[in-house]
Amino acid sequence: MFDPTIFDNLKTVVEGAIYDLDISDESIAVVDRSDVVDLAKFTRAYALSFQLRHAHQVTCTVSLQMTLQHIANELLYEDVARAGCTVTVSFSFSAINVDCVQVEQTLKHIWGEHRTVIQTLTYTYPTEERYTHQVMIDFGRTINESHIDDLLHMIPYMIRSLEQLQRYAM
Incomplete structure (x- = not known):
């Protein structure tokens, strides 16, 4: 048995909440999952991708990342205030003509004006006639177990973003 890190606890909560929507609510469909331990850099990365069950043009990926510094802060009590991991939410879709300003405004309307949206x-x-459009929302801070409710409250924002971004996808 091992003592789970903040990363492990947050991963379990996010995974459970999203799979609940896939299985019981059936509003979304999980399409990919990745759980990587990089032993060369001693990092962890977890990503879960899903789409609306009735519309498959846009994919949302929620990612958690833990660096060596994050785990040192947690396990060695070096800087407990900075222990934890980072979270990003990204969306991807194909499009022929992309209005990046409109996409940014759409997401900032959902997530808040102070969020960083990177496209x-x-x-x-x-060979391709379409662009692959990748949009990432960066929260720019480390999270920990005190942010579990925030993570769960983000899921409806992810679903609303999926719904709104459908109009830009081809």
Whole structure:
């Protein structure tokens, strides 16, 4: 048996809440999951991707990352205030014509004006006619178990974002 870290506890809560929506509520469908331990850098990364069950054009991915410094802060009591992990929420979809300003405004309306929205467009020349649009919401801070309710409250925002971003996807 091991003593779970903040990362493990947050991962369990997020995973359980999202899978509950997939299985019991059936409003979303989980489409991918990744749980990586990098022994070379001593980092952890967890990502869970899902889509609206009735619309598959946009994918939401919620990610948790724990660095060596995060775990040292937690286990060695170096800086307990900075112990924890980081969370990001991203959305991806294909589009022919992307209005990045409109996408940013849509997400800031849902998530709040103070959120950082980072958009990346990729295009494979000459074979692709569509862009892959990746939008990430960065919260810019370390979270811990005191933020569990915040994480759970973010899930309806993720679903609302999926619904709103459908109009930009092709």
